[in-house]
Structures are given as C-alpha cells and as structure tokens.
Amino acid sequence: MSAYWAERAWLGADTGVVTGVVVEVDADRFGAITPGVARPPAGAVRLAGLTLPGLANAHSHAFHRALRGRTHAGKGTFWTWRERMYDLAGRLDPDALHAVARATFAEMALAGVTCVGEFHYLHHGPGGVRYAEPNETGYRLVAAAAEAGIRITLLDTVFLASTVDGAPLEGPQLRFGDGDLDGWAGRLAGLRLPAHARAGAAAHSVRAVPADALADLAEWAGLSGPAEGPPVHVHLSEQRAENDACLKRYGRTPTQVLDEAGLTGPRVTAVHATHLTDDDRTALGDSDTRVCLCPTTERDLADGIGPARALADAGSALCVGSDSHAVIDLFEEARAVELDERLRDEHRGHFDASELLDAATAAGHAALGWPDAGVIAPGARADLVTVRLDSVRTAGFDESAPLPAVVFAATAADVTHVVVDGRVVVRDGRHLLVEDVPRALADSIAAAWARS
Numbered sequence: 001m002s003a004y005w006a007e008r009a010w011l012g013a014d015t016g017v018v019t020g021v022v023v024e025v026d027a028d029r030f031g032a033i034t035p036g037v038a039r040p041p042a043g044a045v046r047l048a049g050l051t052l053p054g055l056a057n058a059h060s061h062a063f064h065r066a067l068r069g070r071t072h073a074g075k076g077t078f079w080t081w082r083e084r085m086y087d088l089a090g091r092l093d094p095d096a097l098h099a100v101a102r103a104t105f106a107e108m109a110l111a112g113v114t115c116v117g118e119f120h121y122l123h124h125g126p127g128g129v130r131y132a133e134p135n136e137t138g139y140r141l142v143a144a145a146a147e148a149g150i151r152i153t154l155l156d157t158v159f160l161a162s163t164v165d166g167a168p169l170e171g172p173q174l175r176f177g178d179g180d181l182d183g184w185a186g187r188l189a190g191l192r193l194p195a196h197a198r199a200g201a202a203a204h205s206v207r208a209v210p211a212d213a214l215a216d217l218a219e220w221a222g223l224s225g226p227a228e229g230p231p232v233h234v235h236l237s238e239q240r241a242e243n244d245a246c247l248k249r250y251g252r253t254p255t256q257v258l259d260e261a262g263l264t265g266p267r268v269t270a271v272h273a274t275h276l277t278d279d280d281r282t283a284l285g286d287s288d289t290r291v292c293l294c295p296t297t298e299r300d301l302a303d304g305i306g307p308a309r310a311l312a313d314a315g316s317a318l319c320v321g322s323d324s325h326a327v328i329d330l331f332e333e334a335r336a337v338e339l340d341e342r343l344r345d346e347h348r349g350h351f352d353a354s355e356l357l358d359a360a361t362a363a364g365h366a367a368l369g370w371p372d373a374g375v376i377a378p379g380a381r382a383d384l385v386t387v388r389l390d391s392v393r394t395a396g397f398d399e400s401a402p403l404p405a406v407v408f409a410a411t412a413a414d415v416t417h418v419v420v421d422g423r424v425v426v427r428d429g430r431h432l433l434v435e436d437v438p439r440a441l442a443d444s445i446a447a448a449w450a451r452s
C-alpha cells in the first residue's frame with residue numbers, strides 16, 4: 001500500500017476539482033480516495049499542481065513518429081504525405097520498429113499517456129514475407145510499451161486491398177496484408193499477451209477492406225452479441241476522395257457500408273469521421289459507435305474538421321489520439337476539439353474543459369477496452385498524471401477553476417509525475433525507465449531512415 005497527497009485532483013465531471021486529496025494505492029488499483037485533507041499525511045508522496053486520471057492516446061501508429069518535421073517541404077495532400085509514410089514503412093525491420101516505438105511510447109509517458117491504442121498494420125517482412133513468428137512486429141510493439149511503462153491495446157489491423165475496388169496490395173502494402181480475413185484471424189489466434197496489453201481488432205478503412213470482409217470481421221468480433229469483447233477500430237472518411245470512391249463502388253457512404261456490415265456499436269471506434277453526411281452522424285450516434293478525433297494530425301494532413309459537437313449530440317462518445325504524431329500532446333488534441341469548432345462556426349463554448357478531459361481519459365480508455373481506467377476512484381486502475389500549475393504556461397491560473405488553465409493552456413511539457421497501474425513511470429518530468437528519451441528518439445529515427 002502506498003499513498004499520495006494531491007494538492008488538487010480532478011475527480012471527474014460530476015465532482016470536479018477538489019483540494020488536499022489523499023489517494024491510496026494497493027498494488028495496481030486505487031484504494032480509498034479522501035479529499036479535504038489539509039496536509040500530506042506521514043509517508044504520502046506530495047503531488048503539487050493538478051492531478052488527473054491517466055490519459056489514453058486512442059489512436060497511434062508508433063512508427064509515424066519518424067516522419068515528424070520531415071513532411072513539410074513543398075505542397076501536397078494526404079496522398080503525397082502517404083508516399084513518404086510508405087517509404088518509411090518499407091525500411092523498417094522488427095528491431096528498427098521496436099526502437100522507434102519504445103522511444104515514441106516513452107515520449108507519450110512523459111506527456112501523461114498511460115495507455116496507447118496502437119493501430120498496427122506493419123505485420124510482415126518486405127514483399128509480404130512472413131517472419132518465423134507470425135506476430136513478430138506486434139510482439140515488438142507490446143514489448144516497447146512495457147519498456148516505456150505504459151499499457152497498450154494492440155489493434156491488429158485487417159488490410160486486404162489497395163483500393164476500394166479491391167485492387168491487390170502493391171509495394172510496401174504487401175507487408176500489411178494477410179491475404180484474407182481467415183489469414184488475419186489465424187495469425188491473431190496465436191497471439192499471447194502479457195498483463196499490460198490487450199488485443200483488439202481494426203479494419204484499416206473501406207479502402208483497404210471490402211464490404212464482405214467487413215461483415216466477416218463484425219461477426220468475428222461478435223459485435224451483434226454481448227457488450228463484452230474486443231474493441232474494433234476503423235479509419236472512417238478522413239478524406240473526401242475515400243467518400244467519392246466508396247460512393248462510386250457501393251453507392252453508399254463509408255459509414256453506410258460499415259453500418260450495413262454490422263461494423264458499428266459501442267465496441268466500435270470510428271477514427272477521424274471527418275467528412276460525414278447528417279445520416280452518417282445519426283447512424284453512428286444511434287448505434288453508440290465511438291469516434292476518435294485526431295485534430296493535430298487532421299490539420300497537419302489538411303484532412304478537414306470533424307463535426308465533433310454534432311457527433312457527440314447524436315450519441316457518439318468522443319476520444320482523442322495523436323495518430324501520426326505530428327506532435328504528442330493530448331491537451332493539444334483535447335482543446336483542438338473545441339477550438340476547431342470555434343474556427344468553423346465563429347462561436348465559443350461547444351465543449352467545456354471537463355468534457356474535453358473526459359475524452360482524453362475515461363472515454364479513451366473505454367474505447368481501448370480498459371473501462372476500469374481513466375478515473376480516480378476506488379477500485380480503478382491506479383493511473384495518475386500530475387500537471388504543474390507554476391510553469392510559464394499555467395502560472396496565474398484561477399484558483400477557483402484550475403481545469404481550464406490545464407485543458408486550454410498546458411502542454412505535455414507541464415506533466416511532472418505519471419503513475420501507471422500503481423508504478424511510478426515519470427518523476428519530476430524525468431522518465432524512470434528510458435534514461436534519455438530525446439536521445440532514444442534521435443538514434444532510433446536516424447537508424448530507421450538509414451536503412452534501405
């Protein structure tokens with residue numbers, strides 16, 4: 001049993017921020033949570049600033065971190081960016097992927113991320129040649145998360161075609177494919193994961209998975225059955241070109257194709273959901289399908305602005321992810337959900353700070369299949385993230401309402417302490433498991449690009 005004394009802690013949207021909170025931790029779970037204690041009890045670790053539940057990064061492709069700052073020359077679109085990403089994907093072997101992922105997950109831990117949803121499609125060797133261990137790269141990602149001290153949901157991704165018309169995979173895409181859904185499911189059946197990891201499934205998109213295979217995936221996941229089961233994620237309508245091709249092929253929007261395939265529901269998370277019709281939003285909301293917004297990637301790739309408020313009003317729970325890791329900062333992702341709406345309709349106040357923080361904590365963990373995380377409450381997983389309130393960004397905050405200062409002005413650099421499943425991973429802004437995170441990033445990224 002250990003104990004913390006948080007100067008201030010956010011105990012969820014209903015309770016809000018309370019002061020002098022004693023947080024007891026028993027192994028990997030919270031024990032009693034006692035607010036209103038004026039001074040740290042003997043033996044309790046003092047957490048200055050504002051302490052939050054663990055942040056969930058609900059959408060990640062770890063190796064994309066190696067693209068940061070390297071895709072901004074000249075003009076272009078999502079599709080020209082994708083050429084650069086494929087160039088990188090073609091170079092990585094398991095060791096290089098492992099090293100980049102370890103450093104990237106360590107960067108996430110420093111930013112307060114306690115769980116990542118890794119949308120994983122780089123399965124096989126060059127040309128699609130299988131590794132001796134068919135889940136080699138998945139295991140490397142799981143190991144990388146352990147080394148960085150965070151939990152992972154490995155969203156193993158079905159990727160079968162290069163276009164919505166079902167054209168075969170080519171070039172670097174050959175590494176992503178398992179031939180058909182049975183091939184994918186057979187490989188996944190051999191996956192054995194340790195306690196910090198969970199398996200989920202993903203369909204890359206309607207571009208990469210034909211409608212009949214989407215229906216087979218929905219059946220594999222038991223989406224028409226009980227609420228329990230693996231989470232299923234899918235990229236949805238990130239680009240107008242995807243919608244146009246899908247309408248041409250099926251006479252349906254991508255959302256309609258997913259809905260008719262049964263690939264909707266509370267265990268399903270649609271990633272991006274940027275370009276939707278009114279009927280699409282209704283279908284997602286009515287089926288309780290979740291939506292993961294990735295605003296820093298969506299602006300980086302000139303994707304567009306997702307209809308966040310309308311989706312939430314329709315019934316979709318929102319979460320956030322850093323996706324391509326143009327930056328890794330969940331405060332920036334969360335506030336962008338509100339600030340992008342302001343740019344679109346010239347009004348303020350679509351989401352308050354606690355709604356945005358819920359997306360980055362409890363809702364994100366639920367979307368990744370960890371419903372017992374993302375809250376500071378007895379019995380929940382003992383994740384804590386402490387944000388300083390005396391930095392140049394946060395100093396001068398309103399004592400009566402500190403949450404907006406954090407959600408609208410703090411950055412990942414303001415995170416001082418991170419506890420994951422009861423274990424201290426970051427102390428005083430320093431990662432305790434990866435000694436020099438910037439060096440790990442620099443070395444692993446240089447090594448990845450040096451490969452041919």
Ligand SMILES: [Zn+2]
Nearest residue numbers: 061119235323
């Ligand atoms: Zn993505």
